[in-house]
Amino acid sequence: MRSRPAFVDAAAWKIRNRLKRVPWIRRLAGKEPLPRGLRRQREGAVPVQPGRWIVTDESADLPVVLFVLVGLDHDETSRWVDEVAGRQVETQAFVPVFVVDTAPFDRLRHHDFAFEFVPPRDDWQGTTLREEWFDFLSRRIEELRRLYRPDAVVPVGAGASEAGLWAVVASAGIREGSPR
């Protein structure tokens, strides 16, 4: 049995209680069928591990959010990964996939999240590759959109605000799970 930090247990308790009361959380947490549109969107997509903190056994029906954390340093990447983990614990409403350009992957692996690594710009420019890193990155994200078919793609830049980030997630119809 893997140990969980106290804040996770507390949040999980809150979630379980909420699951009993709120119909749309029941639905998003997989207790009731998802809206037809969401299910159809996920058909044929790459299966994504839900992460360590999802309590439902039907995570395959949860919306997928692709967080693009490119151009951040390792500490900031880790901070955002923890932020997303905390929000996922609270809402149980989505499954994240991260695009990162920093290593090591300690926080991502701690939360058992799915992630993709892209070589950072400096590494790219140190090679003889002629394609511009921006073009490479856009191709890569396009490919990931095709593979994961995310319900939302959220770029997180340096100094991004949490409110802005979650507003983008909510605008993709995943807001119901956000209690704040």
Added chain:
Amino acid sequence: MTAPADGRYDVVIVSDLRFPGGTGSSIAEEVKAQAAAGYSTALVHVPGPVVSAHRGFHPAIARALRAGLADLGDGERALEARLLVLRHPGVFSQPLARIARVEAERNVLVVNQAPRDATMLAPHYDVDRVREIVGSTFGERFVWAPIGPLVRDSVLGERPDLPLTDGDWVNVVDVGEWVAERSPLEGRRPVIGRHSRPDFRKWPHTASDLLAAYPGDPDISVRILGSLAGARRRLHRSLRRVPKNWTVYPFGSVDPREFLAEVDFFVYFHHPGLVEAFGRAPLEALASGAVVILPEHFRRVFGDACLYTEAHGVRSLVERLAADPDAYAEQATLGRDRARERFSHEAHADRVGALIGEPSGAPLPTPARRPIARRVLFVSSNGGGMGHLTRLLATARRASAGVEPVFFTLSTAVSVVREQGFLCEFFASWEHRKLAGGEWDPLFSHRLSEIIRTYRPRAVVFDGTAPYAGILENAKRHPQIPFVWSRRGMWRSGAGKAFRIAQARSFDLVIEPGELAGAFDAGLTAQHRDQALTVDPVLLLRPDEALGHDEAARELGLDPEAPAALVSLGAGNIADVTDLRDGVVSALGAVEGLQVCVTDPVIAEQSSESSRGRIRSISVHPLSRYLAAFDFAVAASGYNSFHELMAARVPSIFVPNRDTALDDQEARARFAEQAGAGACVVSAGPELHDALRPFLDVEARRRMQERAGELARGDGAAQAMRAVEALL
């Protein structure tokens, strides 16, 4: 670039900046040449009738603008220039919707397309109409500048009274940017290449000519950048399918410089009805150093820079030069020299200078040229430790200049690769993704395929005990790329499947990293060693890269004067080594005055305890750099730790991990013991205490060091890299 202080540019170029082929490339090259010479440039975009509306600027033009080599005029503000260049008459064949006036001292219309094809059917543009529109928009005083003799003839055929420049306004390239190093032709198939827009007129008219110029012959490799549009129907008539020796890349999918670096003979034959205005692709091939073979009519453009024949003469020319490396080199050098003399940036600057005189500004620093490297893709499985990745790093570190290693690994130790200065791609293993093998395999195969498309390696080297389905699929999908399997031997007796050995058939080369304990190898690979190239042990560092005793001790925070022991029992990802490590540390901790360092491997999933007094946890990479700090070691006998400790002559008690799937660690440990260079212990119990005794004795340790020294072998990593480079 900022606008000149007096608002007057040296050169203003007006054209449709969206042209996808040579027109766009030529504009970008002229901008670069002008910037390098100090001529200020503004570009004005005119959306002409030739290009589809849904298209952006040519990427090279966009790059030049982003690099600040030219300004983009907005089409509304009037511009002043010393020289106005309009490019492509077709753009000006219909009234322009909105264009600002450009006042210029000299006006040139670059004619890079003949008014009509040789078929004399529908014209591309009407000379009189273009003249009228250009005159009403930009003024009458224009001189027409054909880019080659065929266009000149064609234009004069339409209107003999047109004012033409004396010389042709030939296309230019930055020759230095295209120069590519090629592998010698000896011992391999010659490669014929072509690069053109996907247009049926760019292909020979008949299947017979097409297959004569680009033979469907397994003795010749044919590579095509630009898709088969227009050729497919002709091929179908005679062959029904694309020949197996052809490799086709979609137009724009590959950097032409890298494409041409793989081409020995650039062969370009087109539809007889097409009046090819110049031949930018052949020029790029000349600059790259390929031998260029063209139809006779190109002689007026390129002179002795190229060879000329009919489609049916291509094969004999290729075979003759492929068999005569001196003649090939002579022709390639001549072609490149001619490109420098007549078609270079310097030649363009001279041309502009002849029209308007000296540049008004200082040369702009142009973006640094990126040399063309022969790239090798190193692919590692994740494994329980870092053995696969470390062996590949060792090999990659020995790459020659001009060879660029790129990594694609399933190991999470991406940082280690980056620290060595290599670009690294990562793909999560099926365990991390929580997928079954059947779900993971296609994903991996797809990703590897994308990686190959992005990095265009000249060879792929895989290190792992079991090639994934995706490796085998891609080896089959890319027959032109040599695939190498770095297959560590020393499989436990009876372990492993015979079909794994048979998978060697999918590779062009199998390299077996050398084993000091090779005589103890009773596994499957030992029975098939004749199919592999066995090299000496593959170690990350060369001996001269390791630190000396005092320096290594100080960097690890150890007292160089006091004895020190290393405990390195593996990452613990295969089996929990906590109890074993505690037992070893406890035994060593009882030795008075002994400093003990316990490794905390980079990829360990369980973190070890922190330092406790004389016992400290270290996490350094590469560990072999610091091994001289230790008087002895207690270590797992995985491939890397075993050979690194033996090479560093550190007397070691080897504790084999018996839970590995294949690796016979016990055989290595027993070998070390039998050779008098170490000891083998399988548990941390009383056996360890007994084994420890000689390691606390200086004289016994010296004897073990001597034995390890006698076993020393050569640099297997360098040997492996040489073998890989021989395939490039």
